[in-house]
Amino acid sequence: MKYKLLFIVAILFIYASSCDEDDPIDEPFDHAAQALKDNDSLIKYMQEHFVDIEGELQEIEDEEPAIYDDDNLFEKIVTYSRDGEEVDYTLYYYIIEQGVNEFATRVDKVNVSYKGLTLDNEVFDQNDYGYLTDLYSGVIPGWSYGIINFKDGNYTDLGDGTYEYSDNGKGILFIPSGLAYANYGSGEILSNEPLIFYVELNRVYRNDHDDDTVFSMYEDLNDDGDYIDDDTDEDTIPNFLDDDDDGDGTLTKDEDANGDGDPRNDDTDNDGIPDYLDKDNF
Numbered sequence: 001m002k003y004k005l006l007f008i009v010a011i012l013f014i015y016a017s018s019c020d021e022d023d024p025i026d027e028p029f030d031h032a033a034q035a036l037k038d039n040d041s042l043i044k045y046m047q048e049h050f051v052d053i054e055g056e057l058q059e060i061e062d063e064e065p066a067i068y069d070d071d072n073l074f075e076k077i078v079t080y081s082r083d084g085e086e087v088d089y090t091l092y093y094y095i096i097e098q099g100v101n102e103f104a105t106r107v108d109k110v111n112v113s114y115k116g117l118t119l120d121n122e123v124f125d126q127n128d129y130g131y132l133t134d135l136y137s138g139v140i141p142g143w144s145y146g147i148i149n150f151k152d153g154n155y156t157d158l159g160d161g162t163y164e165y166s167d168n169g170k171g172i173l174f175i176p177s178g179l180a181y182a183n184y185g186s187g188e189i190l191s192n193e194p195l196i197f198y199v200e201l202n203r204v205y206r207n208d209h210d211d212d213t214v215f216s217m218y219e220d221l222n223d224d225g226d227y228i229d230d231d232t233d234e235d236t237i238p239n240f241l242d243d244d245d246d247g248d249g250t251l252t253k254d255e256d257a258n259g260d261g262d263p264r265n266d267d268t269d270n271d272g273i274p275d276y277l278d279k280d281n282f
Contacts (some may be wrong), residue, residue: 029183031082038176038194039090039256043068045119045196046174048093055096055170057121057196067094078145082178091145092174098194099151099169102204106138106144107136107216107227107240109205110152115198124188130202131162135208135229136216141194169201209240212252214263214276216240221277245276252276 001270046068052058060066067073078089104110107133111132116125135144150169154180157163177192185191206215221230230239245252255276257266263276275281 006234022100029083029086029246031064031085031087031182034183034192035087035089035176035178038178038192041119042090042092042176042194043176046073051094051096051172055198057172058116070094072096074148074149076145078141078179080141080179087178089176089178091142091176091179093146093149094174095149096170096172097168099153099201100167101152101154103151104135104148104155104204105217105220106148106225107209107219108207109134110147111202111205112143112147113200114200117196117198118189119194119196130165132205134207140175142173142179143197143199145179146173146175146197147199147201150199152201152204155203163202165200166204168203169199173197173199192261210243210252212243212245212263212276213256213261214252218264219245225230233279246279248279248281255281270273 003277014080021217047066049057051062066211076091078091110128113130153165153168155163175195177194181189182196183191209216227237227240232245239245243251256263264274266275268275
């Protein structure tokens with residue numbers, strides 16, 4: 001036992017000796033500092049480029065109006081958590097055409113045509129035919145918060161499984177890396193790389209994530225644009241993912257007393273609270 005103990009002590013001594021006091025300690029990545037760098041890079045790009053009559057980005061050569069000074073450019077502050085750190089990011093979106101029908105929400109499915117570029121104007125991805133995706137779970141945050149600023153348009157079924165779109169929302173998203181692939185990167189996209197996307201919102205499909213017959217877009221009860229903080233029964237499951245919103249043991253879809261397919265207009269005890277959000281509705 002004595003020799004075994006001495007052996008363990010020797011191993012620990014060797015390990016300790018191999019650790020240099022000057023060895024660098026991995027510091028947590030500073031997402032807030034990176035957000036400021038990204039914003040500077042995006043502003044510089046927008047000050048050096050303009051959008052031509054075809055809706056294409058071009059480098060300024062003469063007296064063209066810079067994107068950054070264009071009335072069609074808007075900015076949005078998005079608070080997003082990275083590695084447990086709440087960071088304010090500035091997302092920019094340029095509206096070429098608003099679209100004519102319905103705005104998307106962050107919990108909808110959408111059909112989008114797009115082209116992705118780096119700040120060096122290198123194309124890394126493109127889809128001209130339309131890509132169907134869920135804005136809640138299927139895209140980077142920059143898309144989730146950016147595409148909701150456009151409306152979809154009209155469509156014609158061509159009869160061969162394809163559609164023709166018109167009057168749809170078109171624009172450009174200028175996305176900081178923290179609302180894209182952050183300090184991880186993805187494929188050809190480097191870590192901490194801001195991105196640019198041309199987007200066309202072809203069509204919006206209203207989602208019902210929990211199949212409770214209430215569209216997810218209607219489950220933002222406090223209307224703050226954050227669907228995670230609405231949890232009527234406080235079971236840690238947000239309403240748009242909870243098939244029993246009030247936790248009374250009756251599924252939301254079964255609290256449609258008048259049978260019209262919409263539980264939102266059923267209030268059995270006339271207390272101003274729909275049955276599906278009211279544990280005591282008798």
